[in-house]
Amino acid sequence: xxxxxxxxxxxxxxxxxxxxxxxxxxxxxxxxxxxxxxxxxxxxxxxxxxxxxxxxxxxxxxxxxxxxxxxxxxxxxxxxxxxxxxxxxxxxxxxxxxxxxxxxxxxxxxxxxxxxxxxxxxxxxxxxxxxxxxxxxxxxxxxxxxxxxxxxxxxxxxxxxxxxxxxxxxxxxxxxxxxxxxxxxxxxxxxxxxxxxx
Numbered sequence: 036x037x038x039x040x041x042x043x044x045x046x047x048x049x050x051x052x053x054x055x056x057x058x059x060x061x062x063x064x065x066x067x068x069x070x071x072x073x074x075x076x077x078x079x080x081x082x083x084x085x086x087x088x089x090x091x092x093x094x095x096x097x098x099x100x101x102x103x104x105x106x107x108x109x110x111x112x113x114x115x116x117x118x119x120x121x122x123x124x125x126x127x128x129x130x131x132x133x134x135x136x137x138x139x140x141x142x143x144x145x146x147x148x149x150x151x152x153x154x155x156x157x158x159x160x161x162x163x164x165x166x167x168x169x170x171x172x173x174x175x176x177x178x179x180x181x182x183x184x185x186x187x188x189x190x191x192x193x194x195x196x197x198x199x200x201x202x203x204x205x206x207x208x209x210x211x212x213x214x215x216x217x218x219x220x221x222x223x224x225x226x227x228x229x230x231x232x233x
Contacts, residue, residue, distance in 0.1 A: 125210030
C-alpha cells in the first residue's frame with residue numbers, strides 16, 4: 036500500500052459503493068425512532084467503533100478467507116450477489132435483511148451492528164479489495180465515516196433537509212448504482228475464476 040496507488044477514479048467509485056451500502060441517510064428515520072424512544076446515541080462512539088471494525092476487517096478479512104481456503108475472487112463473486120440483493124431491497128422496497136442483532140446500547144446495537152457494520156458492508160469491503168488498491172478503499176471508508184458522524188450528530192437537520200421524499204429518491208438512485216456495481220464485480224471476478232480453470 037503506497038500513496039502512488041491513489042486513483043481518483045478508484046477512490047470515487049469505492050466511496051460511492053460504500054456510501055450506498057452503508058446508506059446512513061436512509062437510516063435517518065430509524066435513528067430518529069431510536070432517539071425518540073429515549074435511547075441516547077453517541078455519534079463519536081458509533082463512528083469510531085464502526086471505523087475500527089471495518090478497517091480491521093479490511094485487513095484481517097484475507098486471513099479469515101485463507102483459513103477457509105477461499106480466494107478473493109470467489110469471495111468477490113459471493114459479495115457481488117449480496118450487493119445485488121441489497122440493491123434489489125433498496126430499489127423495490129422488499130425487506131430481505133433482518134436487523135436481528137442482540138439488544139444493547141443504541142450506539143452499538145442496532146446502530147453499529149447491523150445498520151453500519153452489517154453483512155453487506157463487510158462483504159462489500161472484501162469485494163472491493165479484489166478490484167481496487169487498499170489505500171483508495173481506506174480513504175473512501177474514512178470519508179464515509181466522517182459523513183456517518185455528521186449525520187448522527189445532526190440527524191434532525193438531515194431529516195428536514197432531505198425530507199421523506201428526498202430520502203426515498205436517494206435510496207432508489209443508490210440502489211440502481213449498487214445494482215450496476217454488483218454486475219461489474221460479478222462479471223470481472225467470474226472471468227478471472229474461469230481463467231484459473233482453463
